[in-house]
Amino acid sequence: MLWKVIMLQGEVHCPLCNGLMREEEGTGHMVCTRCGTLARFHGGILDAVYIPSYHRRLEELRRRHQELLEMIEAEGRKGASRDMRLIRSLHEERQRVLSEYSFYSYFQQFTERW
Numbered sequence: 001m002l003w004k005v006i007m008l009q010g011e012v013h014c015p016l017c018n019g020l021m022r023e024e025e026g027t028g029h030m031v032c033t034r035c036g037t038l039a040r041f042h043g044g045i046l047d048a049v050y051i052p053s054y055h056r057r058l059e060e061l062r063r064r065h066q067e068l069l070e071m072i073e074a075e076g077r078k079g080a081s082r083d084m085r086l087i088r089s090l091h092e093e094r095q096r097v098l099s100e101y102s103f104y105s106y107f108q109q110f111t112e113r114w
Ligand SMILES: [Zn+2]
Pocket: 014, 015, 016, 017, 018, 019, 032, 033, 034, 035, 036, 037
C-alpha cells in the first residue's frame, strides 16, 4: 500500500490522523497541525515520517493488550459465574487495541527512513 498525498484545493492531509498539514518553511517537509506528525513526500508518495511518541504509543498498546488478555482469562476462570457482557466488552477493546497497533506498525518502515 502506498500513501498518496491527498490534495484537495492544495491541501495535504496527515497520513496518520488525516489532519491538515502545512509546509515547514525551508525544511522540505510537512507538519500536521493536529497531531504534530512530520512527513516528507516524494512525487506525491509518502517517503518518511516522524511521529511524536511513536514508540511510547506502541508500548502502551502492547501493555494494554497483555492486560486485556489477562482480564479475559481471569474472568473466564470463574466458570459458570463469569460475566459474559464483561468478557465481550474486553474482547471488543482488544480488537480496537490490535487494530490501532497494526495501523501504527505499518508506519515503522517510514519512521526508519526519517
Ligand atoms: Zn496528524
